[in-house]
Amino acid sequence: MNTLSIGENIDLQPFNTLALPARARYFAAIDTTDHLTEALNWAQTKKLPLLVIGGGSNIILRGTWPGLVLQIALQGKKMQRGNEHASVTVAAGENWHALVQWSLHEQLFGLENLTLIPGTAGAAPIQNIGAYGVELSQFLHAVRGYSLDEKSIIELSAEDCRLGYRDSIFKHALRDRFVITEVVLALRTQFAPVVSYPALREKLQGGAVTAQRIEQAVRAIRQSKLPNPAQLPNAGSFFKNPVVTAAHYAELAARHIGLPQFQAPNGIKVPAAWLLDRAGWKGQRRGHVGVHAEQALVLINYGGGDADELLELAQAIQADVQHRFGVTLELEPNVYGN
Numbered sequence: 327m328n329t330l331s332i333g334e335n336i337d338l339q340p341f342n343t344l345a346l347p348a349r350a351r352y353f354a355a356i357d358t359t360d361h362l363t364e365a366l367n368w369a370q371t372k373k374l375p376l377l378v379i380g381g382g383s384n385i386i387l388r389g390t391w392p393g394l395v396l397q398i399a400l401q402g403k404k405m406q407r408g409n410e411h412a413s414v415t416v417a418a419g420e421n422w423h424a425l426v427q428w429s430l431h432e433q434l435f436g437l438e439n440l441t442l443i444p445g446t447a448g449a450a451p452i453q454n455i456g457a458y459g460v461e462l463s464q465f466l467h468a469v470r471g472y473s474l475d476e477k478s479i480i481e482l483s484a485e486d487c488r489l490g491y492r493d494s495i496f497k498h499a500l501r502d503r504f505v506i507t508e509v510v511l512a513l514r515t516q517f518a519p520v521v522s523y524p525a526l527r528e529k530l531q532g533g534a535v536t537a538q539r540i541e542q543a544v545r546a547i548r549q550s551k552l553p554n555p556a557q558l559p560n561a562g563s564f565f566k567n568p569v570v571t572a573a574h575y576a577e578l579a580a581r582h583i584g585l586p587q588f589q590a591p592n593g594i595k596v597p598a599a600w601l602l603d604r605a606g607w608k609g610q611r612r613g614h615v616g617v618h619a620e621q622a623l624v625l626i627n628y629g630g631g632d633a634d635e636l637l638e639l640a641q642a643i644q645a646d647v648q649h650r651f652g653v654t655l656e657l658e659p660n661v662y663g664n
């Protein structure tokens with residue numbers, strides 16, 4: 327059996343898709359649950375703060391992390407097929423996109439709209455990943471992981487995870503208190519297409535709609551709009567879509583003709599990209615960082631940028647949107663460091 331290896335003063339630039347310069351005082355890649363418990367005990371004895379990462383596609387790293395960074399690399403999956411659903415248990419370090427491809431190959435349905443989202447399966451519940459009308463919450467059955475409070479591996483039901491729009495208990499009460507080791511999904515054995523997004527419907531015109539066609543169409547739309555982090559370092563959407571009251575929406579729509587709207591459980595969701603676009607942020611550049619020219623929600627590190635420069639740009643955008651529309655934009659990625 328291989329032993330746990332903990333590195334010191336490790337460069338984290340290759341571990342975040344924004345390619346921000348950052349370091350870890352201690353770092354370990356975790357590929358067994360025994361190593362996970364060993365590393366957690368070690369950090370606790372030394373009273374070190376813990377940072378858990380997967381693929382680093384939704385984090386903003388600042389400076390040197392003063393404690394232990396654990397990169398979750400647990401691998402493996404199991405499937406049990408029932409009549410209507412198959413139960414799929416996936417280790418947290420499995421690549422999300424590869425999981426989507428695998429599920430379609432196994433004739434399991436539901437994840438096709440979530441293709442090409444970067445990162446790991448274990449991070450998917452953290453912000454309840456979503457795209458093109460589908461959210462993880464529709465397929466999540468349970469999450470297993472190490473509870474730092476209970477000092478053991480426990481299971482949380484999907485309900486316990488309190489999934490909401492880009493939100494979960496792991497961003498609140500369990501922030502930095504729970505390391506996800508496995509995700510249990512209930513995937514459909516029968517295909518039920520979700521084609522509520524106009525761009526997707528348009529791409530699918532002509533011929534029968536299959537899960538494979540949806541996957542290909544979503545992939546094509548994403549590739550045409552979203553920059554590849556390997557070429558233009560980014561973390562996907564930088565801001566969540568704000569949810570406003572019906573009265574606020576009516577007032578905004580009267581002043582801004584064509585403002586799109588989507589129903590949300592707690593109000594009306596307005597596309598942040600539309601607001602940024604209207605405010606003229608698309609393609610703007612400040613020093614080493616900027617707003618993507620094709621998609622205003624994506625902030626880019628053009629090379630040499632750091633977290634401070636990026637967050638300054640984000641703050642300028644937030645202040646401008648607040649001033650123009652009276653709408654508060656919240657950051658989507660998680661910020662770590664002082």
Ligand SMILES: Cc1cc2nc3c(=O)[nH]c(=O)nc-3n(C[C@H](O)[C@H](O)[C@H](O)COP(=O)(O)OP(=O)(O)OC[C@H]3O[C@@H](n4cnc5c(N)ncnc54)[C@H](O)[C@@H]3O)c2cc1C
Nearest residue numbers: 379380381382383384444445446448449455456506561562
């Ligand atoms: C080009 C691009 C497109 C994107 N498109 C979408 C999209 O369409 N929809 C969407 O929802 N997101 C999108 N994202 C954001 C991102 O891909 C997702 O949030 C993804 O789930 C992050 O996975 P990760 O493994 O990279 O997590 P990381 O960035 O490593 O971590 C994200 C958060 O999860 C925590 N975390 C990670 N693993 C664990 C674990 N095992 N246990 C406990 N906590 C953990 C971290 O501490 C951190 O708070 C996009 C990002 C990029 C770069």
